[in-house]
Amino acid sequence: MNKTYNNKAWFFVLPVLLLVAFSAAIPLMTVVNYSVQDTFGNNEFFWAGTDWFDEILHSDRFWDALGRNLFFSFIILAIEIPLGIFIALNMPKKGIGVPVCLVLMALPLLIPWNVVGTIWQVFGRVDIGLLGRTLASLGIDYNYVRDPIDAWITVIVMDVWHWTSLVVLLCYAGLVSIPDAYYQAAKIDGASRWAVFRYIQLPKMKRVLLIAVLLRFMDSFMIYTEPFVVTGGGPGNSTTFLSIDLVKMAVGQFDLGPAAAMSIVYFLIILLLSWVFYTVMTSSDAEEGGRDDG
Amino acid sequence: MASITLDQIRHAYNPNPVSDADYALREVDHEWVDGGAYALLGPSGCGKTTLLNIISGLLHPSHGRILFDGNDVTELSTQARNIAQVFQFPVIYDTMTVYDNLAFPLRNRKVPEAEVDRRVREMLDIIDLADWSKRKARGLTADQKQKISLGRGLVRNDVNAILFDEPLTVIDPHMKWVLRSQLKRLHKKFGFTMVYVTHDQTEALTFADKVVVMFEGQIVQIGTPAELFEKPRHTFVGYFIGSPGMNIMPVRLEGNAVLLGQERLDLVAAPSVNPADRLQVGIRPEFIRLGQSGLPVTVTRVEDIGRRKIVRAELQGQPIAAVVNEDTEIPTDAHVSFDPAGLNLYANSWRVEERA
Numbered sequence: 001m002n003k004t005y006n007n008k009a010w011f012f013v014l015p016v017l018l019l020v021a022f023s024a025a026i027p028l029m030t031v032v033n034y035s036v037q038d039t040f041g042n043n044e045f046f047w048a049g050t051d052w053f054d055e056i057l058h059s060d061r062f063w064d065a066l067g068r069n070l071f072f073s074f075i076i077l078a079i080e081i082p083l084g085i086f087i088a089l090n091m092p093k094k095g096i097g098v099p100v101c102l103v104l105m106a107l108p109l110l111i112p113w114n115v116v117g118t119i120w121q122v123f124g125r126v127d128i129g130l131l132g133r134t135l136a137s138l139g140i141d142y143n144y145v146r147d148p149i150d151a152w153i154t155v156i157v158m159d160v161w162h163w164t165s166l167v168v169l170l171c172y173a174g175l176v177s178i179p180d181a182y183y184q185a186a187k188i189d190g191a192s193r194w195a196v197f198r199y200i201q202l203p204k205m206k207r208v209l210l211i212a213v214l215l216r217f218m219d220s221f222m223i224y225t226e227p228f229v230v231t232g233g234g235p236g237n238s239t240t241f242l243s244i245d246l247v248k249m250a251v252g253q254f255d256l257g258p259a260a261a262m263s264i265v266y267f268l269i270i271l272l273l274s275w276v277f278y279t280v281m282t283s284s285d286a287e288e289g290g291r292d293d294g
Numbered sequence: 295m296a297s298i299t300l301d302q303i304r305h306a307y308n309p310n311p312v313s314d315a316d317y318a319l320r321e322v323d324h325e326w327v328d329g330g331a332y333a334l335l336g337p338s339g340c341g342k343t344t345l346l347n348i349i350s351g352l353l354h355p356s357h358g359r360i361l362f363d364g365n366d367v368t369e370l371s372t373q374a375r376n377i378a379q380v381f382q383f384p385v386i387y388d389t390m391t392v393y394d395n396l397a398f399p400l401r402n403r404k405v406p407e408a409e410v411d412r413r414v415r416e417m418l419d420i421i422d423l424a425d426w427s428k429r430k431a432r433g434l435t436a437d438q439k440q441k442i443s444l445g446r447g448l449v450r451n452d453v454n455a456i457l458f459d460e461p462l463t464v465i466d467p468h469m470k471w472v473l474r475s476q477l478k479r480l481h482k483k484f485g486f487t488m489v490y491v492t493h494d495q496t497e498a499l500t501f502a503d504k505v506v507v508m509f510e511g512q513i514v515q516i517g518t519p520a521e522l523f524e525k526p527r528h529t530f531v532g533y534f535i536g537s538p539g540m541n542i543m544p545v546r547l548e549g550n551a552v553l554l555g556q557e558r559l560d561l562v563a564a565p566s567v568n569p570a571d572r573l574q575v576g577i578r579p580e581f582i583r584l585g586q587s588g589l590p591v592t593v594t595r596v597e598d599i600g601r602r603k604i605v606r607a608e609l610q611g612q613p614i615a616a617v618v619n620e621d622t623e624i625p626t627d628a629h630v631s632f633d634p635a636g637l638n639l640y641a642n643s644w645r646v647e648e649r650a
Contacts, residue, residue, distance in 0.1 A: 058460050107477035179383065181381040181382070181383060181385050182385050184347075184350075184352050184372075184379070184381070184385075185379070185381060185385035185446075187352065187371075187372040187373060187442070188350065188373070188377060188378060188379050188399075188447075189398055189399040189402055189446060190373045190399055190403050191402050192402065195398075195402065199389060199390065199398075200387065203387075203389045241431055249603070286644040
């Protein structure tokens with residue numbers, strides 16, 4: 001069969017190319033541009049080479065923020081994934097409870113991030129917040145503005161409240177796709193509740209769980225709005241994550257060069273981790289899809 | 295192994311059934327003899343699977359009792375009933391090896407590991423999967439997976455019965471024969487009570503000692519394949535079993551004969567029927583002879599099915615089918631005659647029994 005070559009086809013790709021150029025490529029190149037130069041305003045630029053990268057990679061500030069980010073992601077994954085699975089397992093499978101639960105679960109996901117931040121900022125205040133006042137009247141010394149541990153707890157609880165539903169919904173979708181025959185066979189085989197979970201439910205949820213882990217990891221690694229609204233990165237630098245630090249550096253201090261270098265390092269880390277996740281996911285898919293013909 | 299008694303089982307999925315139509319199972323009263331091979335045959339939605347799930351305890355019947363060897367097990371759980379069941383789609387535990395799949399029901403019942411190993415190895419040989427024992431069950435073909443499902447049932451040597459819910463639906467046609475004969479061999483060897491649900495009449499007739507035909511939530515006939523063929527108790531059985539099904543034609547009664555349109559068919563004796571009953575005669579295509587004498591018909595179509603031919607014709611405005619040998623000449627002025635041995639009379643769809 002002869003293929004038709006028609007260079008007009010390029011014309012149809014053009015809008016997408018333009019869109020991607022303006023939304024991704026050009027801004028990214030601007031950042032690259034800043035990262036290798038120094039500027040004092042007036043549109044004057046001086047070549048800086050890799051100095052900013054050197055500075056960033058040798059600054060404690062960057063490594064501390066990165067460490068906080070990884071620790072935060074680790075904690076929220078360790079809480080949200082098991083909790084999400086647990087809630088999904090206990091959600092009703094049929095009847096009026098299903099839509100009720102689904103709507104309840106979807107609610108936190110529908111709230112804009114800065115609103116979530118504001119809700120918790122007010123909720124936790126010691127003077128007027130319901131949570132802050134209640135804890136104070138119980139004699140618990142809680143103050144997210146003063147105490148770094150309280151600030152961390154607040155940010156983590158807020159994230160768990162906001163995002164566990166996503167894990168629940170994904171797991172629930174995996175669970176309802178399991179045919180009844182599996183549960184019936186397990187009953188006949190005398191399987192315990194744990195064995196049903198371990199050998200039927202968990203394997204069937206594996207794929208959606210990988211997606212849930214990937215999404216939650218990437219999202220938590222990029223977290224900005226909520227802690228910015230609640231703690232502003234404080235007290236001290238205790239909740240200053242990479243993104244908050246980046247904004248402080250770029251907008252607050254107007255250190256465009258180091259901020260640009262940091263952005264690129266940050267971008268490369270996310271790219272690397274996404275690639276790792278993607279590879280893990282596709283290889284487990286291939287193992288499952290390639291050999292499964294039944 | 296055990297005999298299974300169904301004592302006036304009724305079941306409705308709707309919690310407040312009012313009429314018969316609400317019942318998936320209208321009323322089932324039956325005893326399955328220990329060691330028998332039964333096929334439960336019927337169209338989709340006739341209650342076969344419901345009945346099977348009631349026996350295995352996955353469903354609790356709305357009414358009635360189930361007895362195993364005379365002991366009431368209605369309130370017992372599936373696990374306590376000690377039943378094995380093979381489902382329409384193979385159920386395997388993907389993450390386990392073939393060996394672990396077979397060991398699973400035994401380990402759940404805390405059987406000592408040495409005994410587990412002995413029985414699993416024996417079962418691997420029986421289902422021809424010994425070479426696959428260390429493989430993950432996920433990568434197997436559908437028939438191998440179904441063999442594992444079967445093996446998981448058989449590996450417990452004390453099961454009361456094995457229930458099959460259309461187990462060969464997803465299997466390739468040539469593997470169906472292999473699996474079916476393997477199953478028959480196993481049944482002979484172990485002698486378990488076997489209930490086999492299917493909507494495929496060939497499967498039911500070749501497989502079972504007794505076929506239970508279900509229709510609209512009731513058992514309409516239980517019999518050997520020959521009985522179902524020769525004396526269908528209900529017009530549904532006549533129509534459902536056989537290919538093509540039984541010819542069923544409305545008639546009027548007149549003394550010792552019935553009137554089919556203008557034609558008279560003599561009966562052996564006057565049947566005892568209520569004059570208000572809706573009467574029909576049924577005759578299988580195999581019992582119709584085509585020739586120069588008898589009732590005049592108009593042949594509409596002839597289908598060649600290999601060694602035989604199906605003749606479609608019209609008799610007094612009613613479509614009928616006849617099966618004849620392939621070398622039979624189809625006369626231009628065709629007549630049919632009915633073999634009296636194959637003639638059945640139905641009143642309100644139920645067969646009128648001959649008086650002794």
